[in-house]
Amino acid sequence: MMLFIKIANPMYIEILRHGPFIHMKKIPESTEGDMVIPAHFGPKDPSTYTEPEKEKVALDSGLELILIESLDNVMYNNIINYESAKQIWEKIAILCEGKEEVRSNQRRILVSQYDGFMEKLKEGITEVFERFNKLVNDLQLHDKYYEAE
Known part of the structure; x- marks a missing residue:
């Protein structure tokens, strides 16, 4: 399975290790009442993604599809509620190898x-x-x- 994933797209391995790409943006310093909220990073609004960012986000969906298509009905029922390829992969590992x-x-x-x-x-x-x-x-x-x- 790992060989197929590597061949399908080398970036899939990074998704399995670190999770899906979440594009971040810098949020400037702000104030709420008397409290100052320092500048920080937060998730970027998907409607503002550039084309390369959209392609990176779509990689997770492609990998999810590969993983789901490789499962039988019993395994599929165990992972149906997971939201990312990394979560699916970790559950498959536990089901196959145990804790x-x-x-x-x-x-x-x-x-x-x-x-x-x-x-x-x-x-x-x-x-x-x-x-x-x-x-x-x-x-x-x-x-x-x-x-x-």
């Missing part, structure tokens, strides 16, 4: 399987290698690496 506690438990189970790895009865060398290779790949997906000795 950090779940990932930590999975990592411990994989390490235990690695430590106790043995050939099964009547298992050929090819099957042993495939099983071991899958275990090592799963460990790497969970940020656990072993040095070759």
